[in-house]
């Protein structure tokens with residue numbers, strides 16, 4: 001496969017409701033959408049899921065734009081590629097910047113699956129026709145959170161995730177448990193605690209949480225292992241796992257009993273599949289995290305969640321949970337708590353390019369030298 005052209009779109013979309021964590025409130029979501037066109041006229045789409053500020057990882061939309069235009073696109077645009085993994089490997093010499101790499105690599109996967117005439121899920125060995133949907137509820141007053149959770153359960157979502165921090169944990173979770181005693185409830189701390197909070201975190205064991213996500217700092221793989229020894233609740237790592245090596249370290253040390261996999265955070269779909277395979281070998285269940293992403297990244301997560309070890313409902317929600325209008329057609333819908341895995345070629349959704357153009361604040365078009 002020879003690349004003819006790569007188009008970048010820096011887009012901005014308003015979330016249906018602002019999304020609040022203890023670090024940041026996201027109202028307008030910027031993304032970089034990437035379109036790759038090959039020598040046969042096929043197109044593949046990818047998405048850079050970095051945020052506008054570095055609250056989740058060190059990357060931002062602007063650092064990703066810089067990395068893509070100055071380093072990553074020049075590295076791959078002239079090559080002749082026989083598989084998406086080759087593209088992934090070509091980017092390894094450049095350090096980190098996982099979300100920028102992932103956006104580009106995703107577009108290559110979509111392209112290869114389309115050239116093969118199969119769905120992305122089939123192309124990567126997916127086994128499910130439907131994946132279970134979960135949803136994240138923004139931090140808010142207890143009344144608003146309880147009513148939002150009620151609405152989401154009525155819509156069929158099978159797993160509810162809430163954000164916690166030391167000022168909003170036990171009491172809020174206990175209230176949710178009292179109101180909904182049997183729901184699959186997950187608490188995500190986005191690194192709001194340290195080991196000094198051990199006694200406080202041990203209190204949460206009585207709430208029968210499905211898991212506690214990323215309680216300690218992103219680089220605390222060792223201390224997460226210490227914490228897991230003291231908790232009956234499963235620790236799930238999110239921000240700590242940005243590479244296959246991180247996943248190996250976490251498994252070796254016993255830092256978690258569950259892992260969240262996000263294609264953007266781990267530097268692409270090839271790495272996401274490798275982390276899935278490693279976890280499968282060690283009987284560690286995995287699930288797909290979400291990134292307040294557009295339908296393009298969501299489509300990749302739906303395909304990824306069709307792999308066998310994705311046994312826990314992910315942050316896979318309907319398009320209308322986040323957007324008035326999504327960038328894909330048809331939009332992602334949840335029926336009976338599940339999302340159908342598309343069977344059409346590639347990601348299986350059509351990107352609404354006219355709409356993408358209309359929400360773009362900046363664009364770039366890079367051509368292969370062979371064609372100009």
Ligand code: MG
Nearest residue numbers: 188213214238
């Ligand atoms: Mg998380």
